[in-house]
Amino acid sequence: MSNLPSTPQSQPPETPPWDTPSSRWFSPISTPWRTTPRSRQSTPTPTTPKALTEVIVSKSPLSQKSLATPTHDGIESQPLNDTMVPLRLRTNRTNPWIWCGAALCFIFSILLIIFGIATLVLFLALRPRTPVFDVSNAKLNTIYFESPVYFNGDMLLLLNFTNPNKKLGVRFDHLSVELWFSDKKIATQGVLPFKQGNGKTRLEPIRLISNLVFLPVNHLVELKRQVMTNQINYEIRSLFRVRAVLGIIHYSYWLHGSCQLQLASPPTGGLISRNCTTKKW
Template sequence: MGTPYYLQSPRTIMMKVMKNMKHQPPALPPPAPSKIILKPRHRTSPAMWCAAIVCFAFSITLIIAGVAILIVFLAIKPRPPAFDAVNASLNSVYVDSPAYFNGDMTFVANISNPNQKIDMVFRSAVVELLFRDRPMAAQALPPFLQRRGQYQVLNVHMVASRVLLPPEVAMELVNQVRSNRVVYTIRGKFHVEARFWFGHYTYWMYTVCELELTAPPSGVLVARRCRTK
């Protein structure tokens, strides 16, 4: 057993401490601070700036155009022309063998322009006569101008000659003539140009009229229903 620690001389104690320090492992150096690697920033190319400016200008133009169209629409309040078959006469209906149809009908069409700030130009118009969705006759109308708030009365003569019908359709037509009630359909297609102030626009107008007439040779109009789109 060695000499107690408190009885040893200071020199001996110092020598032991230095000896113990020699046997200790060397201290590790402190870890180096981590570095955050940032990617280099790429500058926006002039082409991208030009594309963005063009897109922005185009968007602004669309917004301005939409607002202008809305203002014009609210100012003029456009309405489509109205089509009505005010009168009609059924002159003849004849079905011969084998189911060939011959017919003659005249109707009076009233086309009115309800707009107070728009003139209507009917560039082209075709009117068809149908029975049970079967075309019987067609008539092209000449172009005409219709001023704002005015109406136009047209006499349309529809003549059908040897139109072949399915047997069941021909039989139904014969039965309607015998019962003194013949139902025809008038279908119209109009290419309309609307003129207002400093501009114009065009569109197609479609009309359908269901006409109920008495039997020929002096058939008269007893009921009608017209719609326009």
């Protein structure tokens, strides 16, 4: 029997090198392959006891979208530690004087509201009306010219003050009456203060004297012309303060009266016509 060459036995395949895509992508070249995963537990940091006035608030630097720890090719990454922020609580109390001031302000506001409502109710119940100023009668006694720019005059007026309120008394003070001709004041006279009951009328006579009053040439020429035509136009202006009284409630306001007068020439000097108005100042 011939000796046949022995068939070589099959050898096991060699182990492929550890050069895989995962090792090529995620493993550093300068370090060997790690087979032991990282520990999931981080080293605990020592904590110090906190005071009772502090609260620990944890703030995560990143939004925690998933609770699982992210992995890369079987290697788990180390979880992120939370940031601990201490907050100190306020322990001091509010000053009692602040509470007292707040209470006083609240009481004052309530009293102010009540007073405003009471005033509104009284106003609607009484409906106060404005007193009326009028000229009942007038007489021009004298008017003559001293020089081309000066003249003298004498006039009597009977003033009429009426209080139309039915439940409210008034007081008139700081009264002044002025005589004007062509927007030029030629005489003035004051009136003493007086009281007037509800629904009452008072007649007050006064005398207006013009003594050597200067008038521009054009005004003096116009006055002479009106004396010749027997129709002299004057204006009466009055300013006075009215004080209304209702028990302990007092309020005041100013009134302005105006009357357009037309008088005859002296010596008759009677009142021909008048037109009076009273307005709040």
